[in-house]
Structures are given as structure tokens and as C-alpha cells.
Amino acid sequence: MTNAVVLDVDGTLVDSNYHHALAWFRAFRGFDVTVPVWRIHRAIGMGGDKLVAAVAGQHVEDAHGDALREAWEHEFDPMLPEVRPLEGAHRLVTAAVDAGFAVVLASSGKRRHVDRYLELLEVEGVDATSSDDVEETKPAPDLIEVALGRVAPDARAVVVGDSVWDCEAARKAGRPVVAVRTGGFGEAELREHGASAVYEELDLVRADLHDLPLA
Template identity: 65%
Template sequence: MASVLVLDVDGTLVDTNYHHALAWFRAFRRSDVTVPVWRIHRAIGMGGDQLVPAVAGRRVEEELGDAVRAAWKKEVDGLLEEVCVIDGARRLLEDAVRAGYTVVLASSGKPDHVDRYLDLLDARELAHGWTTSADVSATKPEPNLIQAALAKAGEDEAVVVGDSVWDCQAAKRIGLPCVAVRTGGFGEQELIDNGAARVYDDLDQLRADLSRLPVTRAE
């Protein structure tokens, strides 16, 4: 039985967190709502179903949520050409496969966005599978995305790798360990406070520790 490495994509393998923060800021402004970019950044890692009420309140969600999410898609589409792979991402994927992990890329991104990231990472031959927004009904910090990734792997013994507090919270809800990298702009202590078993400064540091990652079965 192979252990599953559930790898977050946005902010962990591709450098998108600040693109997303700017796109959400612009999307809110289209509806005459101003949310400080720093506050939006704190919510990046959530899906849009969670992010809008989290940063702008329930009233904005009820009245404008769908419009804001549609505007975000248009805004972020215009930034995709600027997205780059985070240094060490491809090396991490290759070494994880060599180490015997079943690698599943766990993203709640739109299918066309995930397709672009797969191309950037040249990951289709390395990953056992991947998820998109089409695979989940609720996004992080709900654990649905991780559960969908495990279903694609056909295993439940896993470790989650992410960059945000929301990755850590989602893993914790189903009893899986999460190791975090600081590539998404979250601090070490806040990641630990939200359940990260370990925190790495970058992907190469994580890659060097692949054989020692904590692995358990999902609850």
C-alpha cells in the first residue's frame, strides 16, 4: 500500500496567492465593495464559496456573492499569463514519486486554471490524479477536497502538503497530518497554531524531508 501525498496547488506549487488576492479585490470593487487586500490575502486558500462571506460579510454574500465570484474569474483569467511555478515544485513531484508516494494534486480551482497549472508543472505523467472545483461541493476549510483526492488515489493513508491555515484546518478535520510551506505568505507560528505538524521555508527543504513525513489514515 502506497502512502498518498495530497499536494495543494495554488500557493504551494504555483505562485498564485497574490494574484488571487488582487483579482478578488478588483472583483469586489466591480460591485462597489472595498475589501482591504491584506484581509483578502488572509482568506486565500478558501474557495470562493467561503471567501466572500469571510471577508465581506453575509449580506454581501447574499446580495452579490455570485456576481463577485463571476467577476473574480474574469479578473484572475487576465493574470494567468503571469503565474509562475514555485521553485522546487517539479523536483518535489519527481522525488515524491521516486520515494513511493501516490501523488494527488488537490485543487479547488476552476478546471481551466488547473489545466494550465498542470501544463506549467508538466505534472500529468507524475501525478496519480488531480481535483478541480468540479469535484467538491464545499471548499476549505471543509475537508471535501482532501477526501476527493483520497478517493482518486484509492487509499486513505496520507499526509497533506499546503501553504495556508485553511489547508491545515481541513486536514485536521479528518485526522490527517498537514505539513506546510511558507510559499503562500502565511507565518510559521500561525500555521503551527492551525495544526501544521511541520513548517518548511521552501519546497526543497520539504523535499529533503520526504522520507520522514508523518503519515496516518483519514478518519
């Protein structure tokens, strides 16, 4: 049976969570809505389809949802060149591929952003999903299910992410999850949301690659 690794991208493989939080803050301010940046950061990992209501309320989503998402893109795009891979990201992906795992990236981000991240990671032959591929993003399980459907639908798989939303999505998809602290979430809360192990950095995940839980 095939073994698979489903990797989150923002905050897990690339250092982008705080760029996203700032872009959302600026987007909200454009509509005279002030949401503390710390609260926005706590929601990074959700897709934009869920984030607006989660941090600002359903009334803001109803009034400005689509326009806010467009404004977020406008604010985030100039920061895209500043986003860099996290230490060990390339090594983790290539090690998993070399070890025979089916590797797929499952991101709540926009497709063109994910394509840029793939270039930064300098990995070839790795498939990826984005918010463009599903109706609902994390914490819904859709991205994980679509990702596995592309590479190995019947695989024994593990999800690697950085946020509680990755953990929730993995739980709903019936897959084990391990987490890294690179997105700014604490160990205790990641474990509370289902992470069986929490790592400080990606090279430690790579060292445990053959011992990760698979289901």
C-alpha cells in the same frame, strides 16, 4: 500499504496567491465593496464559495455572491499567464512519484486553472481535484477526501499546503499536515492550525520526503 502525498496547488506549488487577492479586490470594487487586500490575502486558500462571506460579510454573499465569483474569474484570467511554478515544485512532485508515493493535487481553484498549473509544473500521470469536484471547498475536508479517494482511499497520507485553510481541512479529514511559507502565512499561525512542521521552501520538503508524518 500505500503512502500518499496530497498537495495543495495555489501558494504551494504555484505562486498565485497575490494574483488571486488582487483579482478579488478588483471584483469587489466592481460592486462598490472595498475589502483591504491584506484581508483578502488572509482568506486565499478558501474556495470562492466561502471567501466572499468570510471577507465581506454574509450580506454581500447574499446580494452578489455568484456575480462576484464571475467577476473574480474575469479579473484573474488575464493574470493567469503571469503565474509561475514555485521553486522546487516540479522536483518535489517528481521525487514523490519516483519514491512510490501516490501523489494527488487538491486545489480549491477552478478546473481550467488547475489544468493550466499542471502544464506549468510539467508533471505527468498525477491526478488533481478542483472546486468543480466538491460541494464545499477548504477549509472543509471534501477536497482532500475526494483526492485520496481517486488515488488510494486507504493510504497513509500527509497533506502539504501553504495556508491555515489547508491545515484546517487536513485536520477535519484526520490527516497530518506540513506547511510551506510560500503562500505568505507565518510559521506560528500555521503551527497553531495543526502543521507539524513548517518549511521555508519546497526543496526542504523534498529533502524530508521519507520522514513526513503519515496517517
